[in-house]
Amino acid sequence: MKNLSALSLKTHQGELYVLDQTLLPHQQQWLHCTTVTQMVTLIQRLQLRGAPAIGIGASLLLAYRATQGDSQAQLQKDAEILRAARPTAVNLMNNLDSMLEAIQHTDFVSATVACAEALFAEDVALCQLMAEHGAALVQPNEQLLTHCNTGGLATAGVGTALGVINLAHQQGKNIRLWVDETRPLLQGGRLTAWECQQLGIPYQLICDNMAAMLMARGQVDRIFVGSDRIAANGDFANKVGTYSLAVLAHYHQVPFYVVAPHTTVDLACADGSVIPIEQRNADEVRGVSGAFGQTLWAPEEAPVFNPAFDVTPANLVTGWVLDTGVYSQQDIAAGVLQQLFG
Known part of the structure; x- marks a missing residue:
């Protein structure tokens, strides 16, 4: 396997390493990943996260296992175990489908390695295309807002929504970025803020419930978010709290864009319903955990509702920024997703 390098994934001399995102921003620790069980744990603990990165990480792990002598039958079984690791992120399913095709080849070891490497390279290219399409929407001196983490930590390339924002920054558009901390996992506060500092993007961190005030004051010109799955009608799932932002943006007439690669489109889902x-651990709402340990602020037995994602309906979206272009509500209603990817 080639030596590959991304912000959260890398291969070196045929071995796979994953950056532990739960330790960011204060510690950077690379974990050597060798087994399917380990990869599932990394994904479920959010040590590896981001829809594209999850799919690519799982694919690279299968390729590694093939080079270690696993049989076709075992690799097929492992692919199904990996598929169940995160139910919402469709990139994982799409990438594994590609890997399963490679596993059928007579020379399945070479085929799986080539497929995983191709998926990595594809995501790098898709991220760059999304960045170019999205950055063209940004006007000089705009104040942007984003939710959760959609940068290089979530992909093999420059990211989805944050990739757009970073390219606009590199183009000298003098943007400023509001970063939602993103409850309950604080992935905006821990990860997006860290990436912005690495990239030199001017930003300010806010609590999620401050976004409405900023919009009312006219301090948000445009919103970019990512997605874990886009349905055939344009509805999309993203980190919980995205739907609230879309409602606020609609009320305040702030343009609201979802940025995602075509690998996130799921035509088998007619709509967001x-x-x-995914429902996650109640302690993520009762308190917070990280490199510093765990802190509970709610009663230990407090009943909790903790969906990882919510669904934003298409009628609240200004535009879909994909690697193939930017699409309006009229485009989506006319079936452009089916025409492009059906």
Whole structure:
């Protein structure tokens, strides 16, 4: 396997390493990943996260296992175990489908390695295309807002929504960025803020419930978010709290864009009502955990509702920024997703 390098994934001399995102921003620790069980744990603990990165990480792990002598039958079984690791992120399913095709080849070891490497390279290219399409929407001196983490930590390339924002920054558009901390996992506060500092993007961190005030004051010109799955009608699932932002943006007439690669489109989902929503550990709402340990602020037995994602309906979206272009509500209603990816 080639030596590959991304912000959260890398291969070196045929071995796979994952950056532990739960330790960011204060510690950077690379974990050597060698087994399917380990990869599932990394994904479920959010040590590896971001829809594209999850799919690519799982694919690279299968390729590694093939080079270690696993049989076709074992690799097929492992692919199904990996598929169940995160039910909402469709990139994982799409990438594993590609890997399963490679596993059928007579020379399945070479085929799986080539497929995983191709998926990595594809995501790098898709991220760059999304960045170019999205950055063209940004006007000089705009104040942007984003939710959760959609940068290089979540992909093999420059990211989705944050990739757009970073390219606009590199183009000298003098942007400023509001970063939602993103409850309950604080992935905006821990990860997006860290990436912005690395990239030199001027930003300010806010609590999620401050976004409405900023919009009312005219301090948000445009919103970019990512997605874990886009349904055929344009509804999309993203980190919980995205739907609230879309409602606020609609009321305040702030343009609201979802940025995602075509690998996030799931034509088998007619609309957002059939997108599976992952429910997570109650302690993520009762308190917070990280490199510093765990702190509980709620009663230990407090009942908790903790969906990882919510669904934003298409009628609240200004535009879909994909690697193939930017699409309006009229485009989506006319079936452009089916025409492009059906």
